[in-house]
Amino acid sequence: MTATNGSPRTDVAGQGLFSGRLRWLIAGGLLLPVTFVMSMDRAAMTVAAPVIQKEYGFSVTEMSVILTSFWWAYALFQVPGGLLAKRFGPRRVLALAGIWWSVFTFLTPYGVVFLGFVVIRILLGLGQAADWPTSVYTLQRWFPRREQSRANSLLLCGLYLGNVIGSPLVVWIIDSFGWEDSFHVFAVVGLVLALLWWWVVRDEPSSHPNASGAEVRHIESDRQRTEAEVALPWRAFARSGQFWAIGAQYACLLLIQGFFATWLPTYLVDARGLSLREMGFLGSLPWVAMIAGVFGMGALNDRVFRRWRGRVRIASAGYLLAAAFLVLGALSTSVPVLITCLCLSLGAVGVVQVHVWAACQDLGGGYSATVTGWTNLWGNLMSAAGPLCTGILVGIGGNWVLAMGILAISGLLGVVCWFFVHPERPLRAPELTSSSLQKG
Incomplete structure (x- = not known):
């Protein structure tokens, strides 16, 4: 191992408070x-x-x-x-x-x-x-x-x-x-x-x-090697079903998450009759649950679920749980049950979030920044458009249950999208793939 100036790197370098960390x-x-x-x-x-x-x-x-x-x-x-x-x-x-x-x-x-x-x-x-x-x-x-x-x-x-x-x-x-x-x-x-x-x-x-x-x-020792790929042409992205699927699934995920980010305070006050003070406290609990889901899933991924076949199943289950608890919360007449369901729903969204960005890193390899940007593009487009559609649905019929039910459908679509995502098969330029096959 050498440093950029050409001198050998030794284990003495970097000693101090953050040595090794x-x-x-x-x-x-x-x-x-x-x-x-x-x-x-x-x-x-x-x-x-x-x-x-x-x-x-x-x-x-x-x-x-x-x-x-x-x-x-x-x-x-x-x-x-x-x-x-x-x-x-x-x-x-x-x-x-x-x-x-x-x-x-x-x-x-x-x-x-x-x-x-x-x-x-x-x-x-x-x-x-x-x-x-x-x-x-x-x-x-x-x-x-x-x-x-x-x-x-x-x-x-x-x-x-x-x-x-x-x-x-x-x-x-x-x-x-x-x-x-x-x-x-x-x-x-x-x-x-x-x-x-x-x-x-x-x-x-x-x-x-x-x-x-x-x-x-x-x-x-465990980092993807992609230095051989000097340039990955856009057709390699456009022809990949995974590239489209990972963007589509994130759009589905942020449809659900967008409700919490945009409409949850209004829903708790207007539809459920909570005071502003009650809303301020109870409305923050689902986000606490999401952080717990993110950290918990992150630790489990690195220590237990290291193969993508198992991770894809967990991400799919996270979508189903997020959708199911969103609907159950909307149907409940009890505020404690509602908040519990909303916490479980957004916590499940957090579980999926961890897998999304790990998938971008493995799928993109040296081009993970491009794959990440593509994924976040679709998610944030939906963050802008999704809450607007929810507001229109509620404004037309005054029915929050219907609006939340339609959001839950996006969870089912997200599961379907994950079946087409295989991060263990990174994107490759067509010419590199064909030349590799010829050599083999």
């Missing part, structure tokens, strides 16, 4: 906080939206456009974000993306007019779009496959912690300092994290001055 520092000490602060940016806009609407006199339609403009930009630039990570490396891309979205988070209060807010939110979405594919690609480079589920769990935890503590934290900042400062605070923190990322992280473990030789060998 540098990969966990990157995952838990940087990627988790970065993802958490990004979710705080989104929470700040959601919580401040009524104040902004009132202060600037925006109509409901104008405010909806402002809120959703971020998500359309975020979704549509997932694949370009993954391509940038592959082309320029995760260190450079995530640092520049962090600086970009921190700047536009800071500028959010200065939109002044409708078009100003829309443009700022679009530019913010463009910057944040690179984060997820780049983060997943980083974990694919820095962790052996037998540890990637636990690493993915840390990344997912950063995202979902925002739903547990985001709203109360933003409300406190707004009450104490004003709604503008909620954006200023998270922008400054995001900028600091972007600079820390540039300072601490390297694209490859072998090029990091503080990575011990033992840790580098540990990582590379």
Whole structure:
């Protein structure tokens, strides 16, 4: 093993507090906080939206456009974000993306007019779009496959912690300092994290001055080798049923998850008669259950369920449980039973989430950033469109049970999609596959 300067790497390198654990520092000490602060940016806009609407006199339609403009930009630039990570490396891309979205988070209060807010939110979405594919690609480079589920769990935890503590934290900042400062605070923190990322992280473990030789060998002993594939043409993606199936199943998953992220507070207050205080506490419990599902499944994957045949079955079961408990909760007349069912439903979604990103890493190999961007593209398109459809269904018939039942159907479709996903068979360029067969 050699360092990038050509000198031999010895086990003396990287000795210190994080000797042998540098990969966990990157995952838990940087990627988790970065993802958490990004979710705080989104929470700040959601919580401040009524104040902004009132202060600037925006109509409901104008405010909806402002809120959703971020998500359309975020979704549509997932694949370009993954391509940038592959082309320029995760260190450079995530640092520049962090600086970009921190700047536009800071500028959010200065939109002044409708078009100003829309443009700022679009530019913010463009910057944040690179984060997820780049983060997943980083974990694919820095962790052996037998540890990637636990690493993915840390990344997912950063995202979902925002739903547990985001709203109360933003409300406190707004009450104490004003709604503008909620954006200023998270922008400054995001900028600091972007600079820390540039300072601490390297694209490859072998090029990091503080990575011990033992840790580098540990990582590379079980990491997919894809250096031989110089370029994977788009036709290799387009002709792969797996490539389409993994995007479609994630769209199905975020249809269910989108209900919790967008409509759960309204449902608990309007349909179930909970007070705002009751909703604030009870509405956070399903997200706690999701985090538990993410961490629990991540540990089981790495230590027990290491073969993809078993993992696909667990992911399929997670879809079925998420759909079933969503419907059972909607049909229940008891609030405690409802909350229990919602916790089990979203917890099952968390189980599936762990498998989604592990599948992207194994299916894509060296192109995991591209596969991740593609998957997140479909999921976030559904995050933008799904809640709108739910609102239309409830608005037309006033029937939450019907709307939640239709969402549950997407869980069944997700199961079907998983039958076409085989992460143990990575994507390969057609010419490489044929040449390999000729050699054999």
